[in-house]
Amino acid sequence: MIATSSLLSSSRLTDLSHLTLSSTLAELPTHSFQVSPETAGHVVATQFEKQPVLPGVIIVENSRVVGAFSRRKFLEQVSQTYGVAVYLKRPIYVMLRMVAPEYLVLSSSCPIHTAAEIALKRPSSYAYEPIIVEFPEKTFRLLDIYILLLAQSHLLTLLYQLEQNRRQFAESLQKIGQTLSSSLDLSELPKRILEELDKVVSYERGAVLLQKGDHLEIVADCGFSEEVDIRNLQIPIRDRKDDLFQRLVEARRPIRIGDVTAEWSWQQIDGLPLDRSWLGVPLVAQDRVIGMISLTRRKAYSFSSSDESLVSAFASQAAVALENARLYDHIISFNDQLEQMVNQRTEELNNAYHILEKLNQTKSDFIQVSGHELRTPLTVIKGYAQLLNVNPLIREDPNTAEMLEGIVSGVDRLYQIVNSMLDVTKIDSDSLDAQIEKLSLADIILPICGKFETALKERRLALTTSDLSRLPSVRGDPDLLTKAFYALIVNAIKYTPDGGSIAIEGQVVSPTEESFQVEIVVKDTGIGIDPAQQKLIFEKFYQTGKLAFHSSGHTKFKGGGPGLGLAIARGIIQAHDGEIWVESAGYDEENCPGSSFFVRLPVSD
Numbered sequence: 001m002i003a004t005s006s007l008l009s010s011s012r013l014t015d016l017s018h019l020t021l022s023s024t025l026a027e028l029p030t031h032s033f034q035v036s037p038e039t040a041g042h043v044v045a046t047q048f049e050k051q052p053v054l055p056g057v058i059i060v061e062n063s064r065v066v067g068a069f070s071r072r073k074f075l076e077q078v079s080q081t082y083g084v085a086v087y088l089k090r091p092i093y094v095m096l097r098m099v100a101p102e103y104l105v106l107s108s109s110c111p112i113h114t115a116a117e118i119a120l121k122r123p124s125s126y127a128y129e130p131i132i133v134e135f136p137e138k139t140f141r142l143l144d145i146y147i148l149l150l151a152q153s154h155l156l157t158l159l160y161q162l163e164q165n166r167r168q169f170a171e172s173l174q175k176i177g178q179t180l181s182s183s184l185d186l187s188e189l190p191k192r193i194l195e196e197l198d199k200v201v202s203y204e205r206g207a208v209l210l211q212k213g214d215h216l217e218i219v220a221d222c223g224f225s226e227e228v229d230i231r232n233l234q235i236p237i238r239d240r241k242d243d244l245f246q247r248l249v250e251a252r253r254p255i256r257i258g259d260v261t262a263e264w265s266w267q268q269i270d271g272l273p274l275d276r277s278w279l280g281v282p283l284v285a286q287d288r289v290i291g292m293i294s295l296t297r298r299k300a301y302s303f304s305s306s307d308e309s310l311v312s313a314f315a316s317q318a319a320v321a322l323e324n325a326r327l328y329d330h331i332i333s334f335n336d337q338l339e340q341m342v343n344q345r346t347e348e349l350n351n352a353y354h355i356l357e358k359l360n361q362t363k364s365d366f367i368q369v370s371g372h373e374l375r376t377p378l379t380v381i382k383g384y385a386q387l388l389n390v391n392p393l394i395r396e397d398p399n400t401a402e403m404l405e406g407i408v409s410g411v412d413r414l415y416q417i418v419n420s421m422l423d424v425t426k427i428d429s430d431s432l433d434a435q436i437e438k439l440s441l442a443d444i445i446l447p448i449c450g451k452f453e454t455a456l457k458e459r460r461l462a463l464t465t466s467d468l469s470r471l472p473s474v475r476g477d478p479d480l481l482t483k484a485f486y487a488l489i490v491n492a493i494k495y496t497p498d499g500g501s502i503a504i505e506g507q508v509v510s511p512t513e514e515s516f517q518v519e520i521v522v523k524d525t526g527i528g529i530d531p532a533q534q535k536l537i538f539e540k541f542y543q544t545g546k547l548a549f550h551s552s553g554h555t556k557f558k559g560g561g562p563g564l565g566l567a568i569a570r571g572i573i574q575a576h577d578g579e580i581w582v583e584s585a586g587y588d589e590e591n592c593p594g595s596s597f598f599v600r601l602p603v604s605d
């Protein structure tokens with residue numbers, strides 16, 4: 001192809017800036033058929049003479065491309081019939097007529113990119129045939145393929161730019177979104193919103209307004225003179241359809257006012273400068289309009305539809321960020337409230353705990369003092385009663401002897417209770433003073449069982465023990481462990497109705513790979529214990545039965561004691577690094593589900 005220097009310079013000058021993405025051929029510069037024959041023909045002939053290998057030539061007239069010819073067509077249609085000399089004298093439209101079948105006729109409404117595609121798809125041998133544009137009024141124009149391709153590439157550039165812009169905007173929007181959502185400070189965020197918005201669209205004055213009941217509050221502003229105290233302005237939301245905010249709420253899309261002075265519904269707020277253009281964008285969070293972004297420019301009609309879309313896309317990010325910050329604020333203040341409440345409750349509980357601790361201490365002190373005070377006279381009474389009991393004069397009279405027996409056993413029982421009271425105070429003050437030795441639990445448990453032989457017979461209770469002597473030894477204080485197991489066995493007797501049974505079993509358990517424990521279970525067929533009470537019964541003075549049932553007969557059915565037995569048992573077992581607990585299906589005096597008291601003590605090395 002030959003392009004003269006004039007063609008190049010003209011193409012450079014070709015102004016295609018008016019083209020839009022939907023441009024058609026009609027908007028492209030085209031060339032008239034009216035070309036002087038001499039000049040045009042001369043160019044063609046000269047070029048072919050100079051460069052016989054050329055596949056074709058472009059015809060340039062007065063710095064304008066007026067057409068193109070392929071050598072083949074030129075030779076076939078022109079040279080063979082009339083000869084070059086004849087052709088050279090012909091005006092250009094004659095030449096065009098000669099190569100008529102090879103014209104590419106395109107309608108003026110054909111979009112540029114389609115025309116370029118058609119032109120490029122032509123067989124290469126026709127590449128220089130003229131492109132004729134047909135106008136509706138049936139006139140024709142020559143179109144320069146170079147301009148056509150130039151235009152197409154211009155449109156592609158536009159498209160590319162548009163795409164780039166879109167991507168850039170999406171990226172910056174994403175960044176803005178991240179920046180905004182990372183700021184959870186509700187007092188700072190609206191200001192940040194206006195700062196970030198400035199990167200997206202220019203504005204002279206801007207404000208973020210949030211709805212507070214029946215009015216809008218300005219929570220951030222930019223561009224207003226410091227003399228105007230804009231933050232204290234409360235903008236009422238009018239209960240009318242023409243209220244701008246109401247319109248935004250209704251439409252849920254931006255509203256653009258080209259000239260506020262020509263807008264009848266415009267409400268100019270006293271003290272604020274009058275800017276002509278206004279763009280209002282709703283802030284929608286969780287499907288609710290929570291406020292709006294208001295932007296103004298001094299010049300009328302200065303916000304475009306693309307400004308509108310930009311601010312709108314931005315506003316959705318801003319609304320999400322605002323909502324997040326609001327929720328965060330809510331959670332923080334809720335947390336503060338909760339923390340305050342927890343602190344208050346903790347203080348109350350601490351106070352209550354201290355009072356209870358004091359009371360407990362007072363109770364322990366009282367028990368200790370009264371225990372000691374009671375034990376001295378009791379020892380005296382016990383001593384004298386025992387002396388009298390062996391006195392032959394008194395034993396002569398069976399009535400007096402029986403009364404004395406009563407006194408002795410009553411004093412024994414009292415003595416036992418007082419001792420229990422003192423044991424409890426020792427447990428409370430961690431001063432049990434255990435004399436530890438290696439021992440067999442059979443040696444502890446079997447003698448206790450023996451003590452109850454008479455009572456068991458009277459109450460027709462069957463007490464069995466598994467082969468306890470086969471159990472490994474434990475380390476413990478024999479007196480203390482005797483007290484603990486005594487409490488469990490006497491309770492099993494007390495809370496099992498006549499005719500029932502009690503079984504004492506033992507086995508070795510291994511809660512972890514290295515540790516071994518001896519587990520003793522005292523199982524009865526008694527009245528059982530409510531699950532809600534199963535922990536409480538190990539507290540001192542705690543009893544489940546009604547006080548009225550309490551009796552001093554310590555093996556009588558339901559003959560409750562002072563409520564110290566299990567507290568002492570727990571204290572002793574824990575002092576031996578052991579565990580104690582109860583399992584029972586519940587309390588039921590009719591069906592007697594029974595209870596099983598478990599004790600675990602570490603096996604002696």
Ligand code: ADP
Nearest residue numbers: 491492495537543544545561562563564565566
């Ligand atoms: P108490 O001197 O009243 O027997 P304990 O500390 O020994 O005091 O027991 C506390 C309470 O636990 C008893 O009042 C009784 O209600 C309940 N209890 C203890 N052992 C049994 C058991 N084997 N069966 C049913 N209830 C029991």
